[in-house]
Amino acid sequence: MFDKIFNTTHLSIVYLDNQFNFIRVNKTYANACGYEPEFFPGKNHFALFPHKENEEIFRRVIETGKSFSIYAKPFEFPNHPEWGTTYWDWTLQPVKDKDGNVEGLVFILVDVTHSKKIELEFKKLNESLEEKVKDRTLELKKAKEAAEQANIAKSAFLSNMSHELRTPLNIILGYTQLMQRDVITSEQHKKYLDTISHSGRHLLALINDVLEISKIEANKTKIQVTTFDLYRLAKNMELMFQAKTKQKKLQFVLDIHSNVSRFISSDESKLRHILINLLSNAVKFTEEGGIVLRVQMKKGKFPDLCLVFVVEDSGVGIETEEIEKILQPFVQSAKTLKNIEGTGLGLAISKKYVELMGGTLSVSSQVGKGSKFHVEIKCKAGKKEEYQEKAEDRKVIGISQNSNIPKILVVDDADDSRFLLVNLLETVGxxxxxxxxxxxxxxxxxxxxPHLIFMDMRMPILDGLEATRRIKETEHGKDTVIIAFSASAFEEDKAHFLKIGCDGFLSKPIIEAEVFEVIAKHLGIEYRYKEVKDVSLPIQELNPEDFTGISKDSLNALRDVLMSLSSDEISSFIKQFESGHKQLYQKLTELSQRFQYTVILDVLSKT
Known part of the structure; x- marks a missing residue:
């Protein structure tokens, strides 16, 4: 039985004496060596297979009496060079007599050549892959460096473009704002100024769009949450676009649902930007009919809300296959591109803003019938006491008697720009x-x-950066408020200015509301404002009872004038109710100003 196992096992087994002479080998070992088992007895192992290192190992086992194992030991058979290198796992086990002396060795081997060669192939393949990964990493590094260089070049170009365009725009818009502060009796002159202001702001918006998409692509756009008056925002949209729609003889309807909260917490600036972009597009692509802005609210668990804006138009519509395209940067509808101004960035920016605010923007459209843009944005309910009315909501006309008159230093190497800001500040006091x-x-x-310095950053002789550094490094200078003033609008420039010691930053062109706001923020002064009509939305509901006492002829005449869709005639007709039916007059006036003629007609049909 032992002989059968000894000669059929896959293990190669060798029995040697303590002089390394073969005593017995099994068939597996003999076959591996290319001999018959009878060939080995009496021959010396290292005479047949000379190997100095192996002989040292064998001798050490004899001397120490301790076993030894090794894995994947390479070996080349001298009588079979064609076999090449083979690999063996082997164990040397000393055989001792009754006195503990080593009288021989049992040498057990396992041929692992096949698995070792596979391992070597894998290793070689892995090294090849590592080399490829290394090469690819190097390529990606070079590509990244090239992209970074391209971005640096792009940023430099945008910075220079922004500076070169904003500098003359600063003069155009600044002087327009100064002239609008004067008492102008000519309506035609007012119209001229409004046109200049509108055109300048449109150009500024285009510049800002190019810079903003660059910020979005670089993931540098952040959400700034404040509590604001949603009714006022909606009303401002109505006032802003009514003039444009009236010019094109279009209706503009603002429809605010009764469940909409007046004060909410969200990013007002980005919401305004979204609405302006959507409404601007609606006006661009609509030649007849009208535009509707609906404001609704889905209520969740307090204070979480879902704000819904829907902008509908009766314009040219959008091909189904082009809806996704127009939400990409620098893309406009191919059907209308030749007739439309703009950069093709408005919708792309709006979509990114909506997504940043945790919302969705969807589009549905039918060619020839119009489009609907549906926006849902997460927000929170705000409290009236958290709301701070901004200077842009009211016109500053002076400094409050409760405030001391601050001393302000205006610094700019451009005479026109400097004169502009000096005049604006002196006008207020x-x-x-x-x-x-x-x-x-x-x-x-x-x-x-001075209490505050408006510091232009690019100047000859000594620039604003160095002047700021010198002032701020003194003990007294730490109390002087310095507002960096630059034609650059990049966040990294703003961060750099703040880092060197500036207390705030304003970009050109001058927007007077921003100037007054930054002064109030840092010096704590209060202003006197021009009185404005309070916004009270939504309006009271119109009921059939409101027409009590109105003659049948007057009701029929009102229907006729409403059907004419002439806003001037409608306003003139409604005026007759002002003295005797003041509440009715107020409701009709508010509805007609929003072009909600169908609401009035529906109520009239029930009288």
Whole structure:
């Protein structure tokens, strides 16, 4: 039985004496060596298979009496060079006599050549893959470096473009705002100024869109949550676009659902941007009919809300296959591109803003019948006491008697830009001085001690950066508020200005509301404002009872004038109710101003 097992096992088994002479081998070992088993007895192992390193190992086992194992030991048979290198797992086990002396060795081997070669192939393949990964990583690194260089070049171009365009725009819009502050008796002149202002702001919006899409692509756009008046935002949209729609003889309807909260917490600036983009598109692509802005609210668990905006138009519509395309940057509908102005960025920016605010923007359209843009945005309910009315909501006309008159230094090497801001501030009542370079700033600051400095960053002789550094490194200068003033609008520039010591940042062109807001923020002053009519939305519901006392002829005449869709005739007709039916007059006026003629006609049909 032992002989059968000894000669059929897959293990190669060798029995040697302590001089390494073969005593017995099994068939597996003999076959592996290319001999018969009878060939080995009496022959010396290392005479047949000379190998100095192996002989040292065998001798050490004899001397120490301790077993030894090794894995995947390479070996080449001298009588079979064609076999090449073979690999063996082997174990040496000492055989001891009754006195503990080593009298021989049992040498057990397993041929692992096949698995070792597979392992080597895998290793070789792995090394090849590692080399390819290394090469690919190097390629990606080079591509990344090239992309970064391209982005640097792109940023430099956008920065220069922004600076070159914003500088003249600063003059155009700034002087327009100054002239609009004057008492102008000519309606034609007012119209001229409004046109200049609108066109300048349109160009500024295009510049800002290009810069904004660059920020979005670089993941540098952030959400700024504040509590604001949603009714006022909606009303401002109505006022802004009624003039445009009236010019094109279009109806504009603002429909605010009764469940809409007046004060909410969200990013007002981005919401305004979204609405302006959607409504601007609606006006662009609509030649007859009208535009509707619906504001609704889905209520969740307090204070979570879902704000819904729907912008509908009766314009040219969009081909189904083009709906996804128009939401991409720099893309406009191929059907209308030749007739339409713009950069093709508005919808792309709106979509990104909506997504940043955790919402969705969907589009449905039918060619020849119009389009509907549906926006849902997550927000929270706000409280009236959290709301701070912004300067842009009211016109600043002076400094409150409760505030001291601050001293403000205006610094700009461009005479026109400097004169513009100086005049704006003096009109309101600030004490103002001016400087044209950094050295003049240091002199005036030292002698006059202004509370706040508007500091242009690009100037000759000594630029605004160095002037700011010199002022802020003094103990006294730490109390001087410095607002960086630049034609650059990049966040990294703003961050750099703040890092070197500036307390705030304003980009050109001058927007007077932003100027007054930053002064109030840092100096804590209060203003006097021009009185404005309070926004009270939604309006009271019109009922059949409101027409009590109105003659049948007047009701029929009202129906006829409403059917004419002439806003001037409708306003003139409604005027007759002002003295005797004031509440009815107010309701009809509010509805007609929103072009909600169908609402009035529906109520009239029930009288």
């Amino acid at each position: 600030f004490e103002v001085r001016e400087a044209g370079n950094g050295l003049e700033v240091i002199d005036i600051w030292t002698s006059w001690n």
